[in-house]
Amino acid sequence: MTRLNAFSKTIILILLLALIALLQFEYDATKIMLPASGAQEISPFMVRLLDVGFHPAVASFLWATTMPEILDLWNKKTEYFSDLAFVNAVDPKLSYPYAFSVLTLPAAPSADDPQAVEQADAIGQQGIANGDTDWRIPYYMATNEFLYAKNDVAAAEYYNMAAETPGVPGYAERFSLNFGIETNQRQKTEQLWETIKDSTNDPDTQARAQAYIDHLQDFDYLDAASAQYKKVFGVFPTSTAELVTKGIIPSVPVDPFGFTFIIQADGTSAIDLNTLPAYMSTSTLQ
Amino acid sequence: MRNIWIIAKNTLKLEIRDKILYGIIVFGLLYVFFTLFLADLVLKEPSMVKAFGLTGIYFFNAIIALFLGTTSFFKDVDRKVVYFILSKPVSRMQFVLGKFFGLCMVLLLTSAILGVAYAGVVLYEHAGFDWIGLTAIAMQFLEMALFLAFAIFVSTFASSLLSIVYTSGVFFLGHIVSQLVTDAKAIGLGGIKLWLVEILYYIFPNLEKFDARDFAIHAVPAPFTSFALAAAYAAVYIILLLTAAVWIFDKKEI
Amino acid sequence: MVDFSHLTKAYKKRVVVDDFTLSVDVPIFGFLGQNGAGKTTIMKMIVGLLDPTSGTITIDGALSSHPIFKKKLGYMPETPYFYERMTGLEFLRFCDELFDNNNSGANPTARTSHYEGILKKVGIFAARNAEIRTYSKGMRQRLGFAQSLVNDPEYLFLDEPLDGLDPIGRREMKEVMLGLKHEGRRIFLNTHILADVEEICDEVGIIHQGKILYAGSVKAFCAGKPLEERFMETVQAHEKQETQI
Numbered sequence: 001m002t003r004l005n006a007f008s009k010t011i012i013l014i015l016l017l018a019l020i021a022l023l024q025f026e027y028d029a030t031k032i033m034l035p036a037s038g039a040q041e042i043s044p045f046m047v048r049l050l051d052v053g054f055h056p057a058v059a060s061f062l063w064a065t066t067m068p069e070i071l072d073l074w075n076k077k078t079e080y081f082s083d084l085a086f087v088n089a090v091d092p093k094l095s096y097p098y099a100f101s102v103l104t105l106p107a108a109p110s111a112d113d114p115q116a117v118e119q120a121d122a123i124g125q126q127g128i129a130n131g132d133t134d135w136r137i138p139y140y141m142a143t144n145e146f147l148y149a150k151n152d153v154a155a156a157e158y159y160n161m162a163a164e165t166p167g168v169p170g171y172a173e174r175f176s177l178n179f180g181i182e183t184n185q186r187q188k189t190e191q192l193w194e195t196i197k198d199s200t201n202d203p204d205t206q207a208r209a210q211a212y213i214d215h216l217q218d219f220d221y222l223d224a225a226s227a228q229y230k231k232v233f234g235v236f237p238t239s240t241a242e243l244v245t246k247g248i249i250p251s252v253p254v255d256p257f258g259f260t261f262i263i264q265a266d267g268t269s270a271i272d273l274n275t276l277p278a279y280m281s282t283s284t285l286q
Numbered sequence: 287m288r289n290i291w292i293i294a295k296n297t298l299k300l301e302i303r304d305k306i307l308y309g310i311i312v313f314g315l316l317y318v319f320f321t322l323f324l325a326d327l328v329l330k331e332p333s334m335v336k337a338f339g340l341t342g343i344y345f346f347n348a349i350i351a352l353f354l355g356t357t358s359f360f361k362d363v364d365r366k367v368v369y370f371i372l373s374k375p376v377s378r379m380q381f382v383l384g385k386f387f388g389l390c391m392v393l394l395l396t397s398a399i400l401g402v403a404y405a406g407v408v409l410y411e412h413a414g415f416d417w418i419g420l421t422a423i424a425m426q427f428l429e430m431a432l433f434l435a436f437a438i439f440v441s442t443f444a445s446s447l448l449s450i451v452y453t454s455g456v457f458f459l460g461h462i463v464s465q466l467v468t469d470a471k472a473i474g475l476g477g478i479k480l481w482l483v484e485i486l487y488y489i490f491p492n493l494e495k496f497d498a499r500d501f502a503i504h505a506v507p508a509p510f511t512s513f514a515l516a517a518a519y520a521a522v523y524i525i526l527l528l529t530a531a532v533w534i535f536d537k538k539e540i
Numbered sequence: 541m542v543d544f545s546h547l548t549k550a551y552k553k554r555v556v557v558d559d560f561t562l563s564v565d566v567p568i569f570g571f572l573g574q575n576g577a578g579k580t581t582i583m584k585m586i587v588g589l590l591d592p593t594s595g596t597i598t599i600d601g602a603l604s605s606h607p608i609f610k611k612k613l614g615y616m617p618e619t620p621y622f623y624e625r626m627t628g629l630e631f632l633r634f635c636d637e638l639f640d641n642n643n644s645g646a647n648p649t650a651r652t653s654h655y656e657g658i659l660k661k662v663g664i665f666a667a668r669n670a671e672i673r674t675y676s677k678g679m680r681q682r683l684g685f686a687q688s689l690v691n692d693p694e695y696l697f698l699d700e701p702l703d704g705l706d707p708i709g710r711r712e713m714k715e716v717m718l719g720l721k722h723e724g725r726r727i728f729l730n731t732h733i734l735a736d737v738e739e740i741c742d743e744v745g746i747i748h749q750g751k752i753l754y755a756g757s758v759k760a761f762c763a764g765k766p767l768e769e770r771f772m773e774t775v776q777a778h779e780k781q782e783t784q785i
Contacts (some may be wrong), residue, residue, distance in 0.1 A: 052461040057341035057502045064327035093504045096331045132504040176531070216387060276400035292637045296623075303625040369617040370687060372636040373587040376608040411680060539551075 051090075059091035066097070070104050081119075088126065098127025100142040106148050117148045128139030128161075135168035139176065146179075156180065156192050160208065170280035174271070177212075177257050181219055181267060190216045211256040219252045222261055224267035225249045233281035236267035287501050289380040290387060292373070301354060302395075310353070310540060312395055316347035318403040326345045326412050333503050336419055343400040344426050350455065351430045355437025356449035359385045363441075363540060368373025372540070380534045386438055386528060393430050399421055423500040423515065428520040429496035433457065435477055435527040436491065442534040460493035477527075541565045541729070542586075542604070542695075547595035549581050549750075558750040560595070564728070566742040567721040571730045572771070573747035574697045579730040580618050582747075583699050586728075587615045599695060611639055614688030618699040618730070620680055624673035628664060628683050629655055630674065636690045660688045661719075663712055666781060669682065677704040686712065689720075696720065698729040715738050734767045748775050 004012075004207040017179035042050075051058045066083040087097050105120040124141040131137065142158030145151045156179055162168060180189030190213055197209035222240060225248050229237045236245055240252045240261050252261065258277030265272050276282060292496065302305055312523040321338040327336040362368050362385070371381060401423045436456055440449040459466075463486075470483045547560040557578045571579045584590040588605030597604045604613070606676050620633060632655040659665040662682040667675060675683065681704050688696055701717075702710045717727055718742055731737060731762060737744050746753040746761075754761055754776050762770050 028364060037338050048457075053497045053499070054341050054344075056333070056337035056499065060328060060337045061324070065332070067328070093500070094333065094337075095504075096328070096333060123368060218457075275474065288640055289638055290635070298633055300623055300625055366617065366619075366621045369589060369615075369621055370620070370622075370635060371612070371638065372589055373615040373617070374615070374635065375610040375640065376638050377607070 011134065013099065013149050014087070017110060044086055047090050053089040056094060059087050059094050059097075062087045062090060063094070063097050067100065070101075075107075082121070090131040093132050095127060095131035098123055098131050099134055099136040099140060102127070102137060102144065106144050117144050120144055131168065133165055135162050135165035135172060138162040138165065139172055140169075142176070142179070152180065152188065153192050153195065155197065157191065158210075159192065160212070170276040171278050174259070174273075174276065177215070177259075178271060181216060181271075183219075183223070186216050186219060205237070214256050215259075218255055219269045221249075221253055222263070223267075226267045232266060237263050240269075241265060248249050287380060287383070289376045290384045290450065291504065292386035293376070293381060293384025294386075294391060297358065297385055298391045298395075299390045301358065301389070304355065307350065308394075308478060310350050311331070311399060313401055314342065314400050317342040318400060321407055322425065323411070324409075330411055330463040332408075332411070333531055336408060337408055337499070337503045339404045340419060340422050340426075340502060342462070343397070343423060344499065345403055345457050346400060347393060347426060348428050348433070351393055351433045351439065352394060352453055352457070353451065354389045355434045356441060356446050357455055358389055359438045359456045360446050360449065363538075364445075366540070368540060378535050382442075382528060382532050382535055386435060386524075389438075390431050393427060395433065397427050397430075418498070418502040422502040425496045425498040425516065428517060429493055432491060432493070432496075432520050432523055432527075435524040435531075438529040439531040439534075442531045456491060457493070461486055462495055463490055463492050467525070476485055497521065541727075542569075542598055543596075543598045544582075545596050545598070547582070547585065547597060548593045549578075549585065549590065549752040550593045556750050558587070558591075560750070560752055562745060562752055564743065564745075564753050565756075567725075567735055568717065568727045568729070568740055568742050570737045571728070571747055572732065572734070572737050572742045572744050573731060574775075577747045579747055580699055581699050582731055583615075586697055587613060595761070604693055608660045611691060612694045613689065614693035614696045615687045616684045616696075616698045616701055618686030619703070622680065622683065623671045625671055626667050628675070628686075629668040630661060631683065632687055639691045658686045658689050661689070661716055663709075667672050675745075678706060678709050682709070682713070685716070694725060696727045698723060698727065698731055700732075702731065702733065705739065710736075712735055733755065734771060738767050746774055751778075753778050764768035 046060060048055060062083070062176075066087055067079065067085065069080040072189065073080060084097055084101060085095070102120045102124040103125070106116045121141060124137050124144075127134070138158045139141040139162035142155045142162060145158060146155035159176035159179045163173045180186065181191070192214040193209045193216070197213070198208050200206060200209075222243070225243045226236055229243060230250050232248070233246070233274065237246070237248075239261060243249045243263075244251055255261065255271075259280065260272040261269055261273055262272045318339060321342060322334060324338045325331075325335045359446075362371075367379065371380065401420065404419065404423070434451070437449060437453045440452045444452065454498045467483055470480055475483065497511070498513065542564045544560050544562040547557055548555065560578075573579050574737070575632065581590065585592050588610065599609060602609045604610075612629075613655065626634065629652070633651070635657070636651065650755065654686040656665060656668065659668050664675075664679050664682045665685070667679060672683065682688050685701055688698065701768070702713055705713060714736070717729075719764070720727060729736075729741075739760055743756055744758050744761060745755040758767070774781050
């Protein structure tokens with residue numbers, strides 16, 4: 001065989017590559033004619049067996065491929081649920097998939113589907129039972145109960161659960177504890193906690209419910225004091241301290257949750273949003 | 287035992303010069319930076335970023351340990367480099383221990399390199415400085431040391447290829463041993479068979495206890511006593527394996 | 541004085557060294573024999589790489605393979621294999637450190653000159669900082685020889701030291717060995733090259749199938765005939781004896 005120069009050799013290599021590409025193309029054409037292969041090749045059990053303890057990483061990776069399906073929930077709902085179940089089976093403790101599902105299912109395009117909230121709820125329950133402590137699960141469940149199911153009792157209970165979860169960031173804890181304190185909601189919220197308190201024998205739950213009731217009544221108390229002040233002095237007080245110094249109330253009530261009270265421009269009481277009680281986490285991440 | 291230190295130091299020096307090791311470390315670092323991309327896929331969820339990162343470090347260290355453990359000792363003996371060493375006032379035990387500690391030092395180095403990269407990625411993704419993650423990496427190192435000891439033990443009587451097979455097998459089995467016992471009970475295995483499975487469970491290297499990744503990722507409070515026991519387990523098992531290795535090597539005709 | 545006393549090495553199916561008894565007290569002693577005669581096995585037993593099945597080897601009354609005595613030995617294996625990524629100098633330093641003579645701590649520069657001196661002696665000083673994987677066969681032989689000198693040994697055991705060297709190399713190494721003899725060291729060498737034995741050995745041991753057929757002065761053995769002829773005679777006579785038994 002005669003010696004080939006570098007140019008000829010390159011041409012031959014390129015031609016061979018082209019032939020390879022052509023063969024690949026032809027092969028793909030034949031595959032289209034065959035029926036699609038069956039569903040899951042491996043079960044979660046096998047994955048757990050083979051991944052030498054890499055459960056969180058494998059589950060996380062599977063989750064990464066599952067998450068986008070929520071964008072097309074109209075068409076991919078069953079797929080999404082089965083993939084989510086797979087992820088949960090590989091690593092039941094990974095809390096993010098549960099939390100994400102609870103948050104987005106009701107808000108996703110098939111939200112007209114009344115089952116969405118119940119399905120989210122079911123996933124949330126699973127997450128609370130099996131997953132790591134993650135404040136987001138009860139928090140998002142509470143939001144769902146409030147916004148979609150209009151079930152304030154359940155919402156209050158879940159917000160409370162979120163507030164009590166270790167690692168809950170300050171802003172979320174504050175929001176949870178102050179669910180339903182607006183003047184027009186307060187009565188209802190108080191009744192809500194009274195119901196919860198009466199429906200249980202557990203002293204801890206009763207004490208907790210009482211804390212909420214006291215918290216709400218503090219607002220009522222300060223509102224009344226502020227109105228009284230207006231009557232006497234013609235203007236609303238600028239701070240709760242003034243109520244004391246001017247003799248309207250003996251002392252500022254101590255909030256069971258440690259919040260600081262302020263008097264707003266319209267004379268109603270509120271909590272100071274510029275500070276957080278010392279025991280709360282100031283981090284903005286989980 | 288000065289000779290052990292001399293051989294260990296020399297092993298470290300030589301393995302660092304090995305291009306294959308460089309290749310694996312480069313891949314390892316590439317992977318750690320790849321987790322930045324994976325992080326975006328999961329919307330930067332911290333538990334998942336840590337999962338990807340710690341698992342990657344573990345995986346690459348395991349490959350390095352497998353590669354070093356099954357070849358370093360074996361090559362020295364097979365290629366008769368040991369003739370120079372054992373003809374001097376160096377005992378076979380000192381040689382085995384020197385190789386073991388030298389390879390441990392290499393793994394310490396790779397763990398440190400990948401660990402720093404990991405801490406950097408986690409910090410960059412604003413997931414805080416991950417102390418428990420570093421504990422996980424330390425536990426992984428203990429597992430790798432045990433792994434190395436096993437590989438050296440097998441090298442005293444098997445060729446490189448066979449060592450790789452045995453050591454990989456132990457690695458896989460070591461992570462599912464508990465599951466196997468549960469399964470045996472679930473399928474109703476009883477009597478002597480179950481007894482045998484349980485005996486196997488107690489003496490076969492059970493590597494699951496070194497998995498502090500779960501604690502790091504799932505932020506479950508870390509049980510110090512468990513880690514201490516795991517360290518003790520590793521120490522004793524390593525002593526067992528190296529003792530057996532020395533005994534076998536002592537009898538070996540070279 | 542090196543004493544081999546009923547030295548035997550037997551593997552499952554064959555006896556490689558057979559009731560070997562010998563006393564040697566000369567500067568340069570050569571083990572001469574065909575390939576597979578047992579010369580390497582004997583040398584490995586001297587330096588403790590192999591354990592004898594029975595019998596002992598003592599040097600000045602002490603077991604040769606004892607760690608204390610090993611400090612006084614130098615050994616060069618047949619076809620030396622090295623850590624390819626070390627340099628010649630690094631390798632010598634590594635070998636020296638294993639002797640635990642507290643030398644390397646003392647004065648590193650002095651020690652380095654010592655190694656360089658050895659490398660000059662064997663003729664590979666120029667390659668001292670090159671990685672061993674770049675060394676030729678001849679250079680490796682020389683390095684193998686060099687490392688045997690690193691601890692200033694009283695006794696040297698060299699297995700086929702001139703193997704793979706070109707004629708000039710062989711001349712140079714023989715000069716080195718004669719130089720070592722004049723320094724008062726004792727050398728044992730394995731070889732299957734008759735000419736080398738004639739040139740530098742004071743005494744020779746003819747080894748065949750693990751047995752010693754003759755041990756003594758080369759001249760006395762030759763008795764006027766060429767060494768090759770005498771060697772063939774001795775071996776054939778022995779084999780005849782064996783078949784008759």
